[in-house]
Amino acid sequence: MARKKIALVGSGNIGGTLAHLIGLKELGDVVLFDIAEGIPQGKGLDIAESTPVEGVNARYSGANDYSAIAGADVVIVTAGVPRKPGMSRDDLVAINLKVMASVGQGIKDNCPNAFVICITNPLDVMVWALQHYSGLPANKIVGMAGVLDSARFRYFLSEEFNVSVEDVTAFVLGGHGDTMVPLVRYSTVAGIPLPDLVKMGWTTQEKLDQIVQRTRDGGAEIVNLLKTGSAYYAPAASGVAMAEAYLKDQKRVMPVATLVKAGTFGQPDDVFVGVPVVIGENGVERVVEIELSADEQAAFNKSADAVRGLVTVAKGLMG
């Protein structure tokens, strides 16, 4: 059986880390793509030269031409610019919208059957744009944010409880960033919901609220420490987990930005936003619709409306 082909559109901090992790996990051969000449080629060669040391088999190549991604099974998109001090969200929409136009066309022309994972920010609206420009069916295009947000939540909870990260599960809904909705009652330690752990004296409601807020601010916390860019190790690990779920037909239940159809999750119209889905060989195989309490529904609506606001900005820019 031929190895799978994984194309990474964008070879910056996340793209390079994705390439490294994919090789270490032997998920397939990697094509790095970027507009910056030499970067994808250099990173590809450097990582390829680590494979004999690691004892893994993966071929790497780098390119500045979209023809290199032809026939890719999976495309992970990190192309674009991250937010810098003084930039508004709308500025980022304008710049990265143009990037999604060219990336979408590149996918449409070269690998229309790929499973596409978008990581470029502002996440939910970029997934919408990429679907618009690539014309891919909605089950084949998702955004990575919820896996990262829930990983951050799980890590902070594991520290608080002094238990293994493996035994902590977390459930988040909504758009990436300020309006994400962590569902505390569906988050557990070995199946015990967090509100029960508060009752058991493992933590206090106040500490739990602080952890939820730290999770929402997780991206900013890293940006403030790094000063020169945003997080990339955990975002890359999250993107790779989603690619693996598809390539190995794992049927994993993961929170991803996907098309939430009108009438589901209490939404009046279609919107790309984060909800739990099953990922397998057909991409998004099922959207897991859960019943929300009044508070949760209000928080989710606020998050979905924030995405709608940015989609309106994007449509205005598209003319």
Ligand code: A3D
């Ligand atoms: P960075 O290291 O700047 O890499 C971006 C790469 O994109 C650079 O190598 C650019 O040359 C390249 N690029 C720019 N324009 C194009 C284009 N038109 N075609 C192809 N390549 C292009 O950034 P990064 O890797 O740290 O982050 C990438 C994106 O992910 C940014 O938009 C971040 O905001 C976003 N991000 C999202 C999350 C989520 O959880 C959703 C987390 C962290 C970062």
